[in-house]
Amino acid sequence: MTDRAKLAINAFKEQIDGAVSAYFSSCVHCGLCAHACLFFNETGDPRYTPIHKLEPLRRVWWSEYTLFGKLASLIGLAPKVTDKLLADWQELTYNACSLCGRCSMVCPVGNDIAGMIRKQREGMVAAGYSPEGLQGASTRAVKIGSPMGVTWKAVSAQIGHVENDTGLAIPVDRQGADYMVLMSSMEIMNYPEYLEAVARIFNAADVSWTLSSEAFEATNSGIQIGSADIARELVSRVVNAAEKLGVKTVISPECGHAYTALRWEGPNLIGRPYKFKARHILEVLDDLRAAGKLKTEGFEDERMTFHDPCQLVRRGGVLEQPRRLVRMVVKDFVDMPDAGKMNWCCGAGGGVSAIEEAAELKLTAFNAKKRQLEAVKPEKLITACANCRIQLEEGLEENNMDIPVVGLTELLAEHLVETEKAEG
């Protein structure tokens, strides 16, 4: 066995718990997960059957954590985890899985297959079998502070623009603020509308908030590449900044995996609960709505639908909030078939968007979304994840579908009632 394979095996062993063991013990190869997976459905390639993507992890489980497997490996009969196996499975573990978790919802024996892919990535990255695109993003995230290489300077510049455009002051490093706002690289680079929308909504609602110059980046490449060490380092920056400022709540931006990273994985990465709450921007906006602090006027006159980002809905539990918010400003709202908990992934989540070799596959995977859209024929598409948004825009363009995509926060800001802001 090579050193690389050994690294993978050791990392796999750290990931195998009672749940993984129960999952592998229970799989009867029924194949239902294949039909839940957009990569299988859109390509018809059986290799993309979700449970099959887990062969490396399964082998380690069987040979190390079952009596029969242990006996078999003693006499050399257990199938081994080799460099070849890991190299062959890199594509299946990364390019062909957006960690969307549809498979985990349909498995009749209850296996969280997507959760296991996330675990398998720990071993793949430990042994160096991870895509270059994600390696680069992770390195930039650790060294520069953002996977796209965005620095505080760029954020500062954007703050300046927003302040000029709105006449509002963007609070930075404000001690004791109620909310600390994070952004994704994508929002800093491509969608400055987000920060402006948040600033205007929070100003109108008279919310105490701040940005942190020490932690502005919510994107967590460590979660995508599957390295707990990198993920921990990145989430720690946010935790340290938030606890230093003494904020009550940290807000994850319109980004799916950033929410998973901050809300669900973060506390386990640092090994303790936070001293603050972690919420998605849509949860915060929905709370403001319920408290009567988010007031909108007028309605969109177009037919609109909402794309649920997987990490928000299926993997995150943010299901009703976006719909309640959308209905504030959209009369002709229609849900796509399978919307909500069983929504189809955009095709580029879980780091797939950062993998160059997956460029073609992710556009093939987009066909699932295309069919959903064709079923309801919206004039505009709303979402709440900048990464989904990029993929949706690319996929729509590729398919010559003329449907603009808009972020929900930004859409709400367009209808914001701002009369009270002068006194704020």
Add this chain to the structure above:
Amino acid sequence: MTSDAFLDLVRGPLFQIALFIFLAGVLVRLVEILVLGRKTDFAEPRADGTGAGLRSVFSRSVPEAGTFKRSAFTILAGYVFHIGLFVALVFLAPHIALVRDTFGFGWPNLPTPLVDFATVAAIAALVAILVNRLRDPVLKFLTTFEDYLAWAVTFLPLLTGYMAFHHLLIRYEGMLALHILSVELLLVVFPFSKLMHTFTLFLARWYTGSAFGRKGVQS
């Protein structure tokens, strides 16, 4: 060996050995899972995980609508087989009599025609499942030797049981002996194969259901 002597052998020592392997094996497998446990989840829960976990233990038996549409055959054949097997195993009069002789208690049996129907349905479903496994591109791709083994050791007790009950092909005592032998084969293979899902699926559903439930997702 006469069929009576053979029957004594499979009913006596062989059955005891098979039962021991089954019980010890299942126990070991379950302990292997449970000792691994699961790490504490430090994330602030959105909702209660316990209720959701218990709910998932049952709700995963009912497919989500879209999945049913896409995989109707697998799901329907699966239901017919599992229900048929359960009825044959638990409600056939001789099976209950065996339990009563061994443990001193029993329960009412179902009428023979009903058990018969369930058995034939289970056998037919298993055959259909096998044919589907050989034809469907995904299943063909996924299937390993273990899948065929699990299929065979489940199929044989159903078939021999049906034949013994109806005195088909060979003398009753001989067929009954073959039936018991096939059950012993099933018992021995069980703990070392995916037949373990009979027990572990409840753990799997619980782990997933409770973890998802903490996030506010009913699964």
